[in-house]
Amino acid sequence: MSFRQIASAHHRENSRFHSGLPEGWNRDRFRQLCVCYAQIRGASAQCIRTFEIIIDMISPCAFRDPSQEPFCYARQETLIAGRGVTDRTIHNHERELEKIGLIERRLGANGARCKRKRLGLFLTPALNLFPEMLDVDVQYRSEKKEHDALRGDRSRLYRYVKHSLAVLHSLPCPSEEVEGMMVEFRSWPRSDKLKYLSLDELRAHVQAAHNLWKRTEGHVAKRGEISGGPEAGIGSHIQDQIEEEILSCNADGEATMPAAEASEPICSGSGPHSPAHCLESNHPAGTEPRKAQKLPRVNNRVLYELASTELRMHIDIAGGGEQNSCPSLYAIETGVWSRLSEIGTNVSAWLTAIDRLTIMGAILAGVITDARLSDPKLPPVVNPGGYLRGMVKADERGELNLISSFIGLLARRAREEEDGQRQDHKNRI
Template sequence: MSFRQISSARNHQKMRFHDGLPEGWNRDRFRQLCVSYAQIRGASAQCIRSFEIIIDMISPSAFRDPSQEPFCYARQETLIAGRGVTDRTIHNHERELEAIGLIERRLGANGARCKRKGLGLFLTPALNLISEMLDAEAQYIAEKDKHDGLRGDRSRLYRYVKHSLAVLVALPCPAEDVDEMMVEFRSWPRADKLKYLSLDDLRAHVQAAHDLWKRIEGHVAKGGEISGEPEACFGCHIQDQIEEEILSCNADGDETMSSAEAEEPDCSGSGPDGPAHCLESNHPTDMVPHKSQKLPRVNNCILYDLASPELRMHIDIAGGGVQNSSPTLYAIETGTWSRLSEIGANVSAWHAAIERLTILGAILAGVITDARLSDPRVPPVVNPGGYLRGMVKADERGELNLISSFMGLLARRAREDEDGLR
């Protein structure tokens, strides 16, 4: 036997030993990790089900005792167990599981399995792969969180770009490249296709979408139809100043605005075919507050001034990483949700707030929720997501008064400024 054969035999023999499960683990926790790893590696649902059957046929004690190897000696007919698959399918599943490192096939002639002879499907490789599987799982979760966040950014950009295009088309002298920007907007993938994009491709798409929005915003600001501040093109709910008497936004739709009346561009085919409540439906999010709730008239500067230092940081990050006392509405909305997510609010609570209170109402509710975490006069909010949902429920009952909460927060910030606490 050559030195290479001896070395290979020793390495192969070493892999037949394991240290058992980590402290506090059991077979079910190990199975859960293996299933998660198999999904990450792209194994099919049928293949994963075959693996679960294999691991359930092994005694739990075999996974804890390093002196023995856990293995399944059941025949393929047993693994089929009325599942409606063929022997060939089970054979392919075993090959796939071996290829991703979860099992080792030590079989006799014609695939024979025998407990006495120690022939079957061994899970020793999976036990020696625990640290790698944990790293892969952590990386997958981190990438999934980033992917979800980017899809949320695209959803918000979709609304803003669509509305900005409507304003741009209605200007007396639209930009020469408006058709080009319209074509680029229509080429965006649908919302239900975004989850199939890689993280890098999705990041590049969101950056391109943000660049398109900034281009449109720049053209609109030059059109003379608005004050020149980017956020003013998004309707009447972000005002240039707080009036002496706090008024609600136009709840009944009587007050009009030239940019808001603009006819929407024909974007047929560019939106997703999702449900009506989808954030990227073919109708932009209603910019007029719900009739049951009155909202204060504020501008972006005041919203930024009311924000906590932590919330301001998220708004600055969403706005490009530069501190800006007059951020765009997109930066405020994105930063508010990022902060709520950081303190434990669920995305479903945020979507419910937007659906019930509109974007401005949800932003105000988010700013108020975040401010309650550091209010010395009242007990801190233990569950920010529950507090936000509570505001939505109160509005459904007609008991929510965002104007009063806004005025209270305004007075609190004034006191803090006087005392030098901010």
């Protein structure tokens, strides 16, 4: 059941009794919940402001004492409060708030309000709606979190599908199937339109985008389809080169592709018309690229082996749910961000790392940040997001050395493997 269905599930007559706010709640916190509920129900910003003025005019103790009914007896002229709205607008706001169940209008003749006669705008319905508003708020936050995650997934898929199709289009004789995939890719909605899709629509689109990515990856990985194909047993996104050879896309939209795809034949007129800092936007022409952080020579298999058990789980989930010792770069990037989010890293810290370090640098920084959580020889990391931001700040000062950190992590994993082998030997004896 969606939050809109929950909100309109029961229509009951307003009760003049309430149980008061539960322990730990006060008027201001209750106001925030009501404002969130009103936004979900589609109330306008002006209407919500009117409600905030109403609730601020009521004594805080009236919301906690079941023997009192919280009500506002201020005249409409007072509620206007110099906002440049008319009496009719305030009247419509009151009607709208009553319709969504936040207030009850008990007025005298011609809309009269009086404290002595207890005539005015009562918030008893909002107090009785408290459990439903909590359910709506929880579900709304959950759906918003999923919506944000799906849009991030689409952004990553856009980059990888674009890269794979550029590779396929650079072949001497692209097949008709490749042309069909390019047409499907161009039909994707622009990134700035995704936030207007419903959750079900966005789920369906991301699933279709994921299926297209799988198809493009399958074509790229075919033996002999690309000159200089991947090494045996290694996936199509091998990162066995320094950063300049790695597909990179940062928050400014900067994209770097290998020379074979430099012409980007599929991108003319097909890129999204999104904000300048969108992950899917193309970098403006004429901007000089920032000097990149030097990265170690590493491929997908090595990254997976260096990952912690928890991080491997997230990579496996992103790659389809099965263990894969050589996952795609998409699965690694998605898994690293999922793990960082799980341990409390803010999305802004991750996007800042991508912007400064490039995708591959941010992935390495994420793997190193996750590994530091369980390093017994170093002080524990209390704030993983702060640690990741610290690495970005160090790069800005020219003090970050990802190669050294990578070598240190390699040595640590080698020691852990030796300790495990010795322990197994002792157990067998």
